[in-house]
Amino acid sequence: MAKYFFWFIAIVLFYVLINEITGILNIFYPKVEILLTVLFAAMIIALDLNKTYLSFGCYLAFIAVFLLFRRRPENNFNFEFYLWKWFKIIKSNRTVFINIFGNLLLFIPVLFYVKGRYNLAIAFGLIFLFEILQFITWRGVFDIVDIFLNASGVIIAKIIGLLNVFFRANNHERRAV
Secondary structure, three states: OHHHHHHHHHHHHHHHHHHHHHHHHOOEOOOHHHHHHHHHHHHHHHHHOOOHHHHHHHHHHHHHHHHHOEOOOOOOEEOOOOHHHHHHHOOOOHHHHHHHHHHHHOOOHHHHHOOOOOHHHHHHHHHHHHHHHHHHHOOOOEEHHHHHHHHHHHHHHHHHHHHHHHHHHHHHHHHHO
16 A cells, blocks of 8 residues: 555656747647656556566557657757757756756666666667657757767666676675675
């Protein structure tokens, strides 16, 4: 029972957060936060039911909605690397803060869902796939900074995962001795 209460609270908090984010960014179709919350809820419920493939499908749908259910931008292609300029204003600009951390976090779950030797290649492939879809559909911007931040988040998560495996193995060896 406590588990379901926890999930309910997590879903409500997610809705509040995603509603704030979509409001600040002001690029999404109306009520997209409801669809994103439903997908988030389906994703965690499927995980709880050990339906990993279903959860992964909900996650991919979440990314698709988040990246493609937007108003048409004026320009949908950007190769300017403006990230260093953004770092100068990250503390005072909420849009910049959301963009940087959102892009860092967005593709990290791929490493949770896709195990094995090719998980980085799959994560990078998905990053490029969604950037290309944004360009083709004119529902976002093919942006070199987004790609860099998405890939950086995945690499940081991979390093943390490898360190976790290393320290667990090292800790297990000490206990055995």
